[in-house]
Amino acid sequence: MSAAAVTPVFVRLKLSLLRNGLRQSGGRKAAYITSAVFALLFAALQLIGLIALRGHAHAASVVVLAVAVLGLGWAVMPLFFPSGDETLDPTRLVMLPLRPRPLVRALLTASLVGIGPLFTLCLLIGSVVAVARGGAAFVVGVVAVALALLMCVALARAVAAANVRLLASRKGRDLAVLSGLVIAIGAQIVNFGAQRLGTSGLGELDPVADVLQWVPPASAISAVQAVSEGSYGLAVVQLALTAGALVALLVVWSRHLTRLMTSPDESTLTSTETAVRERSSTGLGRLLPSGRTGTVMERSLRYVWRDPKTKAAWVTSLAIGLIVPVFNAWQGTGSVYIACFAAGMLGIMMYNQFGQDTSAFWIVALTISSPRDAYVELRARALALLLITLPYATLVTVVTTAMLGDWRRLPEALGLSFALLGAMLATGAWTSARFPYSIPQEGYKNVAPGQAGLAWISIFGGMVAASVLCAPVIALTIWLNVSARGDDWTWLLLPVGSAYGAVLSAVGLRLAAPQTARRLPEILAAVSKG
């Protein structure tokens, strides 16, 4: 096949793939159309927004930052959404007689077709319109848009080709599970960032933009700004930087592509080789108590790190538990009491303990033959959780207090946090036994189909119950704060809250244990769905 003929074939392939998105079942088709419409609507809106930004003092900073974020998006997208573009996986083409150079050209052209590139094009055009002044700037703008767009596409291709082995493996699928997390935390940060910009103005962005204007593809857009200001030398350097990056990416991509197409799939070969890697036992096991308690704690803690679903849940809880109180305090609008949010977020990890085991719960079920066994099992899981949450909740509370400078309230905030943590552990243990549900291991869903009601009762019912259980400590806090000489006694809330939390969790575990021991087959059935 001649080089000229390959490119149209790939472009047609890409168009067919896009069209086939419409040929799925009803629900998926609707989702496909909706997401496409939203992406285009969003593209149009930001195009209008960027044009409206024209003439604004900090327009250049906003534009440079936006393009940099866009470039980052293209770089990480293939890692988190490997199934997003089927033509990204060149190993599918391995049986075809193609030479590397025409293949790179064809694949690059084909990747310009799609909603993602269209979205990028809109943003880039908007950026140029926002900063370009004068005919020369617009001419440079056309070059900049082409360079930046090609670089974004080549970046995604190069990253995908370099990691194609990873993406096809179990580790790659694990990574994909974490993608929802990146979006969740990213959204939180963007949300707080936007709030902060709203209060203190776009000038905050200038120092960041000063650095990013040297990083492709943002440098291409910065070149347009430079031409507008008459700094032609700077513009040439920035454009050259982008072009250089594009060439480098194409070379890297082409190399990986050639190697992928000409070497055998290593994923089947290495499996027997890498196995014999002697790993000394982690020090963790020796520090934990012996017997069932230590064994269960060790397994729970290992899963926090090794199981992608558990890890994603933990990182979300840890991040949001920190971001909400600290960012609120940073903006000066927060209160020390918001630090309890960390304890609440982390307490959720106690919920649906057995669902987190998936159907492997049968191993646990076969070793629980009395309420005592169940109690030790649940207590060990709670202890593993406390090993992380107790220092973390303390840290978040101290940091929040330090930012607000409200040291007088630290004891009561800590007391409330610990009481809430205890209440969450108690209700978590009980709902784990009473309302277990499956957590599907693939994909982003955290509840198996048909069990959403169970999950709802488990989490929201439990959280409401936990708040109610905390009511005495909350009431005491309010009373001490409003009564005349109460301020002298607020320190008392730390020991009282801690003791109350400890008693709550002990009682909760005692109540949950017989339930667990009695309902083992029912729990196993509930967590084995999906």
Add this chain to the structure above:
Amino acid sequence: MGTSAVRVQGLWKRFGQQVAVAGIDLELPAGKFIGLVGPNGAGKTTTLSMVTGLLRPDHGTVEVVGHDVWRDPVEVKARIGVLPEGLRLFERLSGRELLAYTGRLRGLPGTEVDKRATQLLDVLDLAGAQHKLVVDYSTGMRKKIGLAAALLHNPEVLFLDEPFEGVDPVSAQTIRGVLERYTASGATVVFSSHVMELVESLCDWVAVLAAGRIRATGTLAEVRGDAPSLQRAFLELVGAQSRDAGSDLDWLGGGAR
């Protein structure tokens, strides 16, 4: 130890409209290699799950080595080893970690668990993969590590659901060797399968299950009767007469395309 390892009476299980197990009475002798055979959907997995306490029956009683599974779990759970089909393991542990975890959960002392784990990993040919996560194991390796976990506490009765399904011949031979050595010491193995040749070559006692009922039980010779092979006897028992394929599919192979 009495003469029967497992005694089941009037066992029923219904899932919605579907009756999975329709009144099973069964007595399995101790110290034998027992095969529970039946076509797909016969109720083998459901029966084994109820016998091992992983699934609650609608009616009926189950006794294992003389103790009721539901009323006396302490006695029963310490005496049985189980390898279920279709349930996961703690796959984010390495093979060795999984054994260390299971053994300690069973209440064995740590040093003893580690000693037994080393031997089991050796015998089952998993020593090279002991530090690899179970999630990266092949089907045969998973069955072998599951078997190791089930044997760790030296149970009196071992229940294995389809232990040879999807297992390569080398691993199958290894599993076989371990099981034969285990029954030679007087322990009982109950395993389910739909591969008759396997059952015929391994078992000395067979129970045939079809559509949720027991069709025949007894020694291999008793169940086989006059039939030339267990396969033939089985087909007759479950009522699947080998249909003569003469007139159908006469276009298949040879002749006109």
